[in-house]
Amino acid sequence: MTEETMTLEVTRYRPGHDREPRTESFTVPYRKDWVVLDALNHIKDRIDGTLSYRWSCRMGVCGSCGMMVNGVPKLTCAAFLRDYRPGPIRVGPLANFPVIRDLVIALDDFMEKLRRVKPWIIRAVEKPVADGEYLQTPAQLDAYKQFSMCINCMLCYAACPVYGLEPAFVGPAAIALAYRYNLDSRDEGYRLREPVLAIALAYRYNLDSRDEGYRLREPVLSEAVGVWECTFVGECSVVCPKGVDPAAAIQRSKLAGATDWLLSMIMPWGGRR
Amino acid sequence: MTVPRVERPGLYYPKLPATWWLRNANYFRFMLRELSSVFIALFLVVFLVQLHRLPQGPGAYAAYLDTLRAPGWIIFHVVALAFALYHSVTWFNLTGGLAVPLGWTSISHARMLALAAQPLVKLYLFALIALPLYHWAHRFRFILEDLGLRGLRTPIALLSYGAAVLGTVATLWVLWQI
Numbered sequence: 001m002t003e004e005t006m007t008l009e010v011t012r013y014r015p016g017h018d019r020e021p022r023t024e025s026f027t028v029p030y031r032k033d034w035v036v037l038d039a040l041n042h043i044k045d046r047i048d049g050t051l052s053y054r055w056s057c058r059m060g061v062c063g064s065c066g067m068m069v070n071g072v073p074k075l076t077c078a079a080f081l082r083d084y085r086p087g088p089i090r091v092g093p094l095a096n097f098p099v100i101r102d103l104v105i106a107l108d109d110f111m112e113k114l115r116r117v118k119p120w121i122i123r124a125v126e127k128p129v130a131d132g133e134y135l136q137t138p139a140q141l142d143a144y145k146q147f148s149m150c151i152n153c154m155l156c157y158a159a160c161p162v163y164g165l166e167p168a169f170v171g172p173a174a175i176a177l178a179y180r181y182n183l184d185s186r187d188e189g190y191r192l193r194e195p196v197l198a199i200a201l202a203y204r205y206n207l208d209s210r211d212e213g214y215r216l217r218e219p220v221l222s223e224a225v226g227v228w229e230c231t232f233v234g235e236c237s238v239v240c241p242k243g244v245d246p247a248a249a250i251q252r253s254k255l256a257g258a259t260d261w262l263l264s265m266i267m268p269w270g271g272r273r
Numbered sequence: 274m275t276v277p278r279v280e281r282p283g284l285y286y287p288k289l290p291a292t293w294w295l296r297n298a299n300y301f302r303f304m305l306r307e308l309s310s311v312f313i314a315l316f317l318v319v320f321l322v323q324l325h326r327l328p329q330g331p332g333a334y335a336a337y338l339d340t341l342r343a344p345g346w347i348i349f350h351v352v353a354l355a356f357a358l359y360h361s362v363t364w365f366n367l368t369g370g371l372a373v374p375l376g377w378t379s380i381s382h383a384r385m386l387a388l389a390a391q392p393l394v395k396l397y398l399f400a401l402i403a404l405p406l407y408h409w410a411h412r413f414r415f416i417l418e419d420l421g422l423r424g425l426r427t428p429i430a431l432l433s434y435g436a437a438v439l440g441t442v443a444t445l446w447v448l449w450q451i
Contacts (some may be wrong), residue, residue, distance in 0.1 A: 013285050
């Protein structure tokens with residue numbers, strides 16, 4: 001019996017050689033329990049050792065192996081060949097990102113954005129270790145839990161046409177994570193994350209005669225980068241492999257920002273949270 | 274405002290083509306949703322012109338309505354109606370008003386809670402729930418009267434409007450609890 005095979009059309013890009021990416025076809029054995037990543041590993045081990053791509057855990061946790069599979073952002077460790085029968089399967093680097101080589105994209109932009117939204121618990125005053133943990137009720141945990149499932153795989157950025165058209169846009173995962181910390185009952189950093197998320201509010205403080213923070217907010221304001229860039233295409237939430245709903249985080253951030261802005265207009269003496 | 278990106282040599286920077294929304298069904302539906310607003314705006318302009326014709330007398334008004342009977346305008350209105358319906362469906366999907374109870378989409382408790390806890394949303398919910406109660410009270414009062422209970426006018430009015438007032442208080446109380 002001849003072995004069943006499948007064809008993978010893989011995007012190749014060699015920096016310094018190619019001006020544009022090109023496609024190369026590989027024929028790999030078809031196995032019912034193989035995922036696209038297994039097929040790529042087969043190519044690298046048996047056919048062409050120069051094929052470059054990122055991967056690590058093979059179990060949908062590390063977020064390294066995100067690629068475009070038939071034009072859809074997928075974790076290749078979770079994309080089974082059997083779901084793409086009879087093929088061919090098109091495998092490309094994550095869309096909207098600069099390509100370093102073959103299927104490897106540049107992460108710098110996302111990493112910088114992630115840092116910018118301060119995705120960690122910020123306290124006005126840290127309490128001493130001796131005073132124990134910051135306690136949280138199950139309801140308080142529920143408030144942000146789904147947003148904390150993000151594995152930084154960047155599939156949502158590859159799915160987001162707004163990010164594709166405007167690379168300065170902070171983007172789905174970073175906003176979802178900022179929102180996750182804003183929702184955390186232990187966190188007090190809402191105002192610090194705000195300028196990145198809600199441009200209207202940054203503007204409101206710039207107009208405040210008591211404020212001297214204009215320069216600090218300027219980079220955020222001069223680039224239209226925050227939640228208001230989002231036009232709610234919603235595809236970020238569709239492609240998320242961990243069930244996070246970044247689109248909801250962004251729309252809710254818009255609502256929170258608009259509410260705060262309105263309250264600050266009605267009650268300039270401090271109607272804000 | 275597009276910020277020029279500093280491009281590093283050696284990297285390939287993909288460009289998103291203007292036809293990106295043809296790439297998958299969700300993108301296409303998004304574009305339709307956004308486009309629906311154009312038809313709604315166009316309809317509003319047509320309606321505004323109709324209102325503008327009102328003070329110009331019955332002749333001008335009738336002439337305008339006659340214009341709208343042309344096949345082209347009828348097609349426009351049918352298309353605009355279709356887009357308006359689609360627009361409404363996307364709103365329901367967004368708000369969870371119909372979509373959640375009907376199971377078209379699911380919004381988790383945490384998500385719904387966070388949404389309902391917003392002061393602006395509360396204000397909206399208050400208007401959404403409390404005001405139609407008076408609409409109900411008024412109509413219900415006259416339904417009963419039309420059914421021949423005119424002799425009980427005062428108690429019916431008291432009961433109808435009283436129930437609406439109670440509903441208002443209940444709405445305030447429920448929203449307060451969120």
